[in-house]
Amino acid sequence: MSKPLFKKVLVANRGEIALRIMRSLRDLGIPSVAVYSDADSLSLHRKYANEAIRLPGRTSTDTYLNIPALIAAVRSSGADAVHPGYGFLSENSGFCAAVAQAGATFIGPSIEAMHLMGDKVEAKALMRKHKVPVVPGSEGALERWEDLQTVAHHIGYPLILKAAAGGGGRGMRIVRADSELKEAYETCRREALSYFGNDMVFTERYVNNPRHIEVQVLCDGKKGVHLFERDCSIQRRHQKLIEEAPSRFLDQEHRERLGEIAVRAALAAHYEGVGTVEFICESPDRAYFMEMNTRIQVEHPVTEMITGVDLIREQIIVAATQNLTLKQSDISIRGWSIETRINAEDPAQGFMPGPGQIQHLHLPAGPGLRIDTHIYPGYTIPAEYDSMVAKFISYGATREEAIQRMQRALSEFECEGIPTTAKFHEIVLKHPAFLSGEFDTGFIQTYQAELDQALKSSSPDPVYGPLLAATQAQLQCDRRTERENQVPLPSRWQEKARLDSTRKN
Numbered sequence: 001m002s003k004p005l006f007k008k009v010l011v012a013n014r015g016e017i018a019l020r021i022m023r024s025l026r027d028l029g030i031p032s033v034a035v036y037s038d039a040d041s042l043s044l045h046r047k048y049a050n051e052a053i054r055l056p057g058r059t060s061t062d063t064y065l066n067i068p069a070l071i072a073a074v075r076s077s078g079a080d081a082v083h084p085g086y087g088f089l090s091e092n093s094g095f096c097a098a099v100a101q102a103g104a105t106f107i108g109p110s111i112e113a114m115h116l117m118g119d120k121v122e123a124k125a126l127m128r129k130h131k132v133p134v135v136p137g138s139e140g141a142l143e144r145w146e147d148l149q150t151v152a153h154h155i156g157y158p159l160i161l162k163a164a165a166g167g168g169g170r171g172m173r174i175v176r177a178d179s180e181l182k183e184a185y186e187t188c189r190r191e192a193l194s195y196f197g198n199d200m201v202f203t204e205r206y207v208n209n210p211r212h213i214e215v216q217v218l219c220d221g222k223k224g225v226h227l228f229e230r231d232c233s234i235q236r237r238h239q240k241l242i243e244e245a246p247s248r249f250l251d252q253e254h255r256e257r258l259g260e261i262a263v264r265a266a267l268a269a270h271y272e273g274v275g276t277v278e279f280i281c282e283s284p285d286r287a288y289f290m291e292m293n294t295r296i297q298v299e300h301p302v303t304e305m306i307t308g309v310d311l312i313r314e315q316i317i318v319a320a321t322q323n324l325t326l327k328q329s330d331i332s333i334r335g336w337s338i339e340t341r342i343n344a345e346d347p348a349q350g351f352m353p354g355p356g357q358i359q360h361l362h363l364p365a366g367p368g369l370r371i372d373t374h375i376y377p378g379y380t381i382p383a384e385y386d387s388m389v390a391k392f393i394s395y396g397a398t399r400e401e402a403i404q405r406m407q408r409a410l411s412e413f414e415c416e417g418i419p420t421t422a423k424f425h426e427i428v429l430k431h432p433a434f435l436s437g438e439f440d441t442g443f444i445q446t447y448q449a450e451l452d453q454a455l456k457s458s459s460p461d462p463v464y465g466p467l468l469a470a471t472q473a474q475l476q477c478d479r480r481t482e483r484e485n486q487v488p489l490p491s492r493w494q495e496k497a498r499l500d501s502t503r504k505n
């Protein structure tokens with residue numbers, strides 16, 4: 001056996017992504033360390049890991065965002081690397097620095113690359129320098145409102161104001177006329193300061209209802225490959241709902257061109273690891289760089305399905321070796337993949353989160369289906385964290401087959417005790433605009449009334465009487481045993497992991 005990549009990796013995250021990361025670690029033969037909050041003491045990620053460390057408290061601030069507590073866990077566990085997942089501290093360069101300070105490897109890009117991409121003005125300037133197409137606008141930050149006026153007179157309306165420290169659609173403002181300029185500018189700066197602690201703003205021409213297309217890249221600082229694109233146009237208020245790969249919008253020529261541009265963008269920042277270069281597209285040959293996300297993303301599985309690459313495995317290998325062995329010619333697309341995000345939210349109530357206990361659960365399965373989730377019958381979804389409870393990822397030889405298999409999955413799914421977005425997805429997946437591929441980021445808004453109506457008139461799910469009764473009986477039994485033991489049941493998984501790591505052949 002060659003030298004192991006890492007001795008032990010601490011996963012600084014929770015939920016489905018923590019579990020997903022630990023699975024790739026297990027495939028690589030690397031023991032994992034979980035951290036868990038008091039709200040997550042019965043979470044699967046805690047049970048799946050080879051070791052688990054409690055982070056006292058329930059809020060994100062006290063636990064998964066608590067850098068000193070996480071660094072203490074790194075030290076006490078002896079982990080030599082940290083995987084941040086997505087969200088939480090995954091794009092926090094201070095956390096990167098603290099991990100390095102503790103003598104461990106941060107599985108992600110360098111502090112410099114992360115910091116650079118976090119500043120949208122700086123990132124855009126670097127892209128211009130490297131001939132990556134950007135939307136016309138201010139060349140740098142707007143120091144005074146008159147600077148905005150100058151740009152407006154140069155390129156016209158509508159314009160969009162954005163915070164340099166923003167991203168993901170937060171802190172943006174559309175300006176449509178001279179009369180709105182001054183107030184929009186002042187409000188945007190004030191909001192930027194309160195949201196991001198930085199009041200720098202910039203502007204660009206506003207592209208109405210663009211497509212959102214992002215390219216997956218994998219780099220080692222010197223070389224890079226792309227793994228084609230994902231179309232994430234189906235979103236609501238900047239929350240993605242459905243993603244797919246590849247995109248109906250690009251032909252092979254534009255696809256390859258966008259991939260090359262994305263690699264150029266990443267290497268301009270000497271990027272290391274997996275990353276996503278986000279574009280908005282007006283037409284296939286008018287794609288503009290928006291921002292680069294310096295983390296593994298929620299929707300990464302659709303790329304894995306069509307390329308056969310385990311992105312998290314590759315991310316870990318690059319972090320350990322600083323060397324990319326995959327070549328562009330090794331990567332090709334086979335088939336089509338779609339992801340629907342199952343959130344504990346009620347689409348009939350404006351997608352209001354509905355945390356609670358899962359009383360009955362039946363997860364779909366079958367050909368062309370992958371489910372990434374951390375939920376199980378009896379699990380209580382805490383109110384403290386985000387509401388995504390599962391990702392359904394379908395695969396087919398064609399887009400039509402991937403859609404059909406997703407429809408099958410959604411119709412098999414049963415979940416009692418919490419609201420979910422599953423029914424809403426079924427309706428979107430039947431919509432002619434979705435089926436034809438003729439949609440953009442305005443889809444949900446454009447068809448809102450129609451989708452709401454379809455939701456109202458859809459028949460309620462039949463409740464599986466016998467199955468439901470059986471699960472509830474099991475739940476009561478579990479609760480009784482738990483009370484008697486005073487502590488959570490020992491995990492069979494954890495025992496198995498211990499056995500695996502001590503067994504001699």
Ligand code: MV4
Pocket residue numbers: 135160167168169170204205206207208210211212232233235238278280290291441
């Ligand atoms: C834009 C835009 C139109 N014109 N920039 C939102 C997320 C952030 N990364 C960039 N965003 C946008 N920037 C210009 N110049 C429209 C959006 C936008 C959007 C982009 C991607 C996915 C969904 C979106 C929904 C609304 C607005």
